[in-house]
Amino acid sequence: MASVRLESVVKRFGRTIAVDRVSLEIGDGEFFVLLGPSGCGKTTTLRLIAGLEYPDEGRVYIGGEDVTYREPGERNVAMVFQNYALYPNMNVYDNIAFPLKVRRRKLGLSNSDIRERVLEVARMLRIEELLDRKPGQLSGGQQQRVALARALVRRPSVWLMDEPLSNLDALLRIAMRAELKRLQKELGITTIYVTHDQAEALSMADRIAVMDRGRVMQVGSPQEVFLEPRHVFVATFLGSPPMNIVRCRISYSQETAQISCPGFTRIVPQTVGEGEVYLGIRPEFIKIAPHSGEGALRAEVLVVEPLGVEKIITASLDGETQIKIKTALDVEVKPGDTIYLELDWSRVSVFDAESGRILETLTKELREP
Ligand code: ATP
Numbered sequence: 001m002a003s004v005r006l007e008s009v010v011k012r013f014g015r016t017i018a019v020d021r022v023s024l025e026i027g028d029g030e031f032f033v034l035l036g037p038s039g040c041g042k043t044t045t046l047r048l049i050a051g052l053e054y055p056d057e058g059r060v061y062i063g064g065e066d067v068t069y070r071e072p073g074e075r076n077v078a079m080v081f082q083n084y085a086l087y088p089n090m091n092v093y094d095n096i097a098f099p100l101k102v103r104r105r106k107l108g109l110s111n112s113d114i115r116e117r118v119l120e121v122a123r124m125l126r127i128e129e130l131l132d133r134k135p136g137q138l139s140g141g142q143q144q145r146v147a148l149a150r151a152l153v154r155r156p157s158v159w160l161m162d163e164p165l166s167n168l169d170a171l172l173r174i175a176m177r178a179e180l181k182r183l184q185k186e187l188g189i190t191t192i193y194v195t196h197d198q199a200e201a202l203s204m205a206d207r208i209a210v211m212d213r214g215r216v217m218q219v220g221s222p223q224e225v226f227l228e229p230r231h232v233f234v235a236t237f238l239g240s241p242p243m244n245i246v247r248c249r250i251s252y253s254q255e256t257a258q259i260s261c262p263g264f265t266r267i268v269p270q271t272v273g274e275g276e277v278y279l280g281i282r283p284e285f286i287k288i289a290p291h292s293g294e295g296a297l298r299a300e301v302l303v304v305e306p307l308g309v310e311k312i313i314t315a316s317l318d319g320e321t322q323i324k325i326k327t328a329l330d331v332e333v334k335p336g337d338t339i340y341l342e343l344d345w346s347r348v349s350v351f352d353a354e355s356g357r358i359l360e361t362l363t364k365e366l367r368e369p
Contacts, residue, residue, distance in 0.1 A: 002064075002076075002158055004158060008057065009022045009057065010022075010056045020041070020214035021058070022041070026192060031193065031205055032190075034192065034208075035205075037237070040214065046160050046192060050075070078160070079159075079162075080148050081162045084143060084144060084147030089134070091134055093122075095146055097153070124149075125145040127149065159191040161194065198237070201222070202226065217233050232278055247262075247278060252274065259362075261317075262317045263297050263317035266366065268362065277350050281343050281348050285343065286325045293342070297342075298338060298339075301334065304334060313326075315339060323341070346367050
């Protein structure tokens with residue numbers, strides 16, 4: 001087991017800055033997820049940790065040792081990548097057993113130890129019936145599970161995984177998430193897992209680093225990145241639907257300052273500065289009020305989408321600004337209805353419109369009026 005640390009790591013490909021001054025500290029035994037949109041630098045970050053790329057600047061440490069320029073084989077990491085390559089001439093059993101067989105002496109493993117480990121991961125990944133087949137006789141999802149098994153059969157210091165479940169159908173993926181998480185916790189192997197799927201990240205991670213254009217925008221527990229986004233990018237990347245973002249303005253008249261948003265205004269302390277801001281509120285934290293009470297916002301229903309156990313309602317605040325609300329299925333509204341909305345003010349976030357960064361003071365003031 002080992003901790004992993006990246007110190008101001010930069011990786012360029014020609015003019016592209018794939019990884020831009022990334023610093024991360026991943027604890028021993030942690031399940032750490034790199035989450036972000038396509039092209040944000042997740043895979044490159046993982047390859048830098050694996051030793052498949054060397055950084056242009058910065059350092060990489062595994063278990064406290066500087067491994068920045070060490071070969072992959074000298075890092076004691078096991079990897080599963082999106083483009084898994086299985087040995088086409090070996091059957092599934094031998095593919096999975098291969099990493100143990102080549103290190104048999106070093107690991108002190110007997111044939112029956114190897115067999116036991118292979119069968120254990122095969123069972124977990126539900127590929128026991130396929131052990132005699134060749135990779136060419138497997139579906140894409142089965143091949144992916146064999147590749148994952150080949151990484152899991154090893155007990156390295158660090159597991160590195162790049163979208164290892166992406167080719168599986170929805171049900172199998174959910175089952176595999178749980179199995180993988182269970183095995184990781186049981187063995188306590190530090191794991192760095194790349195995905196662009198927020199549901200996967202939120203359900204598996206101890207902590208998540210949300211990345212955008214080569215940078216780490218925020219690191220935190222699933223709950224922290226979801227409820228306390230530090231940047232408008234994180235607020236709108238996470239959630240389904242994502243956080244509502246409404247453009248507002250802070251202005252002063254005589255002695256008071258106020259935040260003016262489409263359809264409502266609120267008095268705020270004078271200390272918050274002036275200018276354009278984004279007010280963010282998640283669809284989960286808006287309620288449809290039974291009537292026009294104090295502080296309720298008037299809105300017009302545009303679209304109603306029933307989604308199994310809940311409904312997503314899109315409403316307009318001022319004829320222009322749209323806001324999404326998540327409600328129970330039994331809330332009866334239809335397009336054209338006038339409704340009244342109550343925001344849970346303890347859950348709003350306010351961001352600087354220019355930098356996208358959280359405005360701590362203003363967020364705090366609005367949360368505790
Ligand atoms: P995805 O989810 O699509 O796999 P990602 O977040 O893993 O994306 P990376 O693969 O790390 O992103 O790529 C980051 C940036 O670096 C992209 O702009 C990509 O085009 C670029 N890039 C990655 N590898 C290379 C390479 N070998 N040569 C040139 N550019 C590269």
